Amino acid sequence: MGIRLKNVGWKFLMILFLILFSFPIIPLIITSFSAGWRWPEILPDQFSLRAWNYVFSPYAGTWEAIGNSIFIAITVTFVNILLCLPAANVIARMNFKGKILIEGILYAPLIIPPFITVMGIHLTFIYLGFTESLIGVMIAHIAPTLPYMLRALIISYQTIGLQWEEQASMLGAGKFNRLRFILLPHILPGIVAGSSLTILVSLSQYLITFLIGGGHVVTLPIILFPFISGGDIGIGSAYMIIFSGLALLSLWTMNTLLKRYYKARITFIG
Known part of the structure; x- marks a missing residue:
């Protein structure tokens, strides 16, 4: 009886979430198909x-805009993974002087307002010749985007000690095998979470893309x-629907890949 009530409660919460989620989407859909929707009309x-x-x-x-958005988001995600894997490992599992300062940076x-950050980046990129370019x-x-990936990986690293890797090393496992069979499977959820946040934040960037791209990168x-x-x-509502669909598609893809990975891993172990 208790399990049945719990399932009913979860279903109710899911339905409530879907209803609340659909509230801002429904007006967008109606507006995108309307020939003009003015106050106080209930429907066009x-x-x-x-x-x-x-x-x-x-x-x-x-x-072109969709292609550029996806390409930039995916590329930035891979770069963040490469940068944050060693950085998060050091910050999460080692103690050293200046650790708090480095984390703060x-x-x-x-924390810093985006406009201040963008202006500093813009001036530097003008000097380096990186403005008005995709790179x-x-x-x-x-x-x-990097702080989101870094934080997700730090949390993942903090849940695993050095004992497993030390035991694998004593059994003859090299660095690559320890990374492949011990470390990566454990921190994979953190990688997926950080990647999802990175993609969403990158897709939504307007000010940085506008100033650095100079209108040439759409x-x-x-x-x-x-x-x-x-x-x-x-037209704005139609673009908003496309943008929302692209964001939801990225989250669904990440979730599906993670489920398939663990399903294949359980089958392999079994």
């Missing part, structure tokens, strides 16, 4: 595919912002 008088026809037209640049992008935007995206936020800040609300 007319519906039209005008916004979606524009979004997927050849001259809108939507596919690495977490600084979460410059990708490097700039590391600043606001992503979804770049083409979305003008429409939702005084432009065509219908």
